[in-house]
Amino acid sequence: MVDDAPGATAPPLFERTPKKAAVAAWIGSALEYYDFFVYASAAALVFPHVFFPQGNTTAAVLASLATFGVGYLARPVGSFFMGHLGDRLGRKKVMVASLLLMGTSTFLVGCLPGYGQIGVAAPALLVLLRLLQGFSASGEQAGANSMSFEHAPDDRRAFVTSWTLGGSQAGQVVASAVFIPLAAGLDDAALYSWGWRIPFLVSAVMVVLGFLIRRRLDETPLFTEEVERGDVRRLPVAELFRHHSRQVVRVFFAALIANIGTIFAVFALAFATDDVYGIGMSKTVLLWVTAGGNALAVVTVPLLALVSDRHGRKPMFVGGIAGCAVLTAAFLWSISTADVALVAVTGVLLLGVAFSATLAVWPATYAEMFPTGVRLSGMAIGTQFGFATAGLTPLITASIAGHAPSGWIPVSIYTCVICLVSAIAVLVGKETYRIPTAQLGARRTTATAVPAER
Numbered sequence: 441m442v443d444d445a446p447g448a449t450a451p452p453l454f455e456r457t458p459k460k461a462a463v464a465a466w467i468g469s470a471l472e473y474y475d476f477f478v479y480a481s482a483a484a485l486v487f488p489h490v491f492f493p494q495g496n497t498t499a500a501v502l503a504s505l506a507t508f509g510v511g512y513l514a515r516p517v518g519s520f521f522m523g524h525l526g527d528r529l530g531r532k533k534v535m536v537a538s539l540l541l542m543g544t545s546t547f548l549v550g551c552l553p554g555y556g557q558i559g560v561a562a563p564a565l566l567v568l569l570r571l572l573q574g575f576s577a578s579g580e581q582a583g584a585n586s587m588s589f590e591h592a593p594d595d596r597r598a599f600v601t602s603w604t605l606g607g608s609q610a611g612q613v614v615a616s617a618v619f620i621p622l623a624a625g626l627d628d629a630a631l632y633s634w635g636w637r638i639p640f641l642v643s644a645v646m647v648v649l650g651f652l653i654r655r656r657l658d659e660t661p662l663f664t665e666e667v668e669r670g671d672v673r674r675l676p677v678a679e680l681f682r683h684h685s686r687q688v689v690r691v692f693f694a695a696l697i698a699n700i701g702t703i704f705a706v707f708a709l710a711f712a713t714d715d716v717y718g719i720g721m722s723k724t725v726l727l728w729v730t731a732g733g734n735a736l737a738v739v740t741v742p743l744l745a746l747v748s749d750r751h752g753r754k755p756m757f758v759g760g761i762a763g764c765a766v767l768t769a770a771f772l773w774s775i776s777t778a779d780v781a782l783v784a785v786t787g788v789l790l791l792g793v794a795f796s797a798t799l800a801v802w803p804a805t806y807a808e809m810f811p812t813g814v815r816l817s818g819m820a821i822g823t824q825f826g827f828a829t830a831g832l833t834p835l836i837t838a839s840i841a842g843h844a845p846s847g848w849i850p851v852s853i854y855t856c857v858i859c860l861v862s863a864i865a866v867l868v869g870k871e872t873y874r875i876p877t878a879q880l881g882a883r884r885t886t887a888t889a890v891p892a893e894r
Contacts, residue, residue: 456661461591462603464657465584467650468539469607470614472580474646475546475573477615477705477730478639483508483834484709485623485723486636490554491563498716498843503563505834508706510567512831514574519824520677522579523817526586527676530659530667531816534583539654541576543647545569550640554632574831581608582820585803590660590812594876595749601803602745608799609737612705616731618642624724662812662878673813680814680821684881687809688822693865694757694805695826697798699833699858700764704771704791705730706834707841707851712775712783716843719778729784733791737799740792744800752873753805757866760797765859767794772848808872811881 487507488500526534549569555562584604592600618639626635666672673679680688709730712721748756767790774782810818837854841847872880 461588465588465604466607470611471646473608473611477612480705509831511570511574514571515578515824518575518578519820523820526816531587534579538576538580545572546643550637586816589807598745598748598804605799609734612734691822697862698830702830707837729787733788736792737796740796761863763794769852776845
């Protein structure tokens with residue numbers, strides 16, 4: 441029986457299963473970022489030649505990068521729907537729905553005919569499927585992070601949620617393993633006609649695997665307890681903006697750090713390889729650098745998350761942001777010199793260490809800002825509006841870079857501004873890593889619930 445004496449703590453009604461939740465989050469995130477990297481690589485290397493009229497290389501590259509950004513514009517819209525669904529009906533439903541929609545959309549991209557076959561209908565259909573990808577992605581990480589966060593022990597929240605981001609890096613490693621042999625082993629004619637389709641079609645295998653894992657996952661104890669008590673909000677988004685709008689704004693600005701990922705995966709690839717900039721590096725070199733950085737991140741993300749569980753979110757997050765500002769400039773400068781060794785070192789350090797430090801802690805950092813009833817909505821809306829700017833960044837950076845190797849300078853300045861804003865958003869908040877999960881996000885917290893900030 442539960443001890444009802446004053447001061448007694450009731451045992452949880454439902455069991456936490458952090459390992460199952462972490463694996464389910466990992467596989468879905470791996471699929472999402474497999475799709476992300478495959479599309480990003482194709483948008484930079486292939487789509488300008490397949491889905492757009494030839495004759496103006498610059499216009500084709502910009503149009504292709506714009507289709508990449510369109511997916512991010514769909515994310516804020518989807519975040520309201522997915523957030524409501526997750527906080528009203530449960531985290532598991534969002535995770536299954538987003539997985540199936542993302543996988544189907546990606547598979548269909550690989551089936552599309554090109555501009556030479558159906559004219560302007562080709563880029564139109566590409567944009568439509570990219571919008572569906574963005575809509576599904578709006579709930580994927582917020583759902584997976586909420587699920588793993590609420591299953592995690594109070595003192596291991598960053599580590600358990602970091603598996604979501606570890607999955608994202610693993611997905612990019614798999615994508616590289618599929619894309620690199622195609623880019624290196626096929627001539628342009630074969631790559632542009634059928635070779636580029638293979639990575640998109642292969643995603644079907646990951647969808648089936650992810651669905652089988654996620655359909656067996658238990659709902660989180662905290663959400664299940666809210667259902668049992670009848671405390672589930674009818675309109676979670678309204679509750680979110682009524683009482684937690686400041687936290688949503690903080691998440692939005694902190695999430696601007698996601699721009700580093702798209703600068704690395706899309707702009708840097710185009711900057712190094714497209715004739716527009718006159719550098720002429722090999723596609724394969726950049727793909728290998730990306731694969732190496734992501735492979736290192738698979739290891740560093742959970743390790744850095746463990747450090748954060750012991751010493752707090754803010755030191756790790758802000759330190760990673762500062763590293764991103766410095767190393768992005770160094771990476772882009774290295775590309776401008778066409779020095780393969782420099783590109784490899786700076787690129788792997790940027791992706792595998794500095795950016796990984798932010799990836800290790802942002803899921804727990806954002807989740808700790810909200811109570812259970814609006815956690816998925818808060819994370820989805822805050823992050824997806826921030827991520828929407830990352831989708832536009834390849835187009836913005838391509839526009840300000842000009843047509844010369846010196847284009848790395850304005851892009852680096854742009855990156856530093858983004859990093860500064862993100863760091864300020866993290867620093868102005870309170871440290872929350874030692875607050876028990878059940879007490880997070882409360883509008884009034886007792887003095888004993890919140891220990892002194894370190």
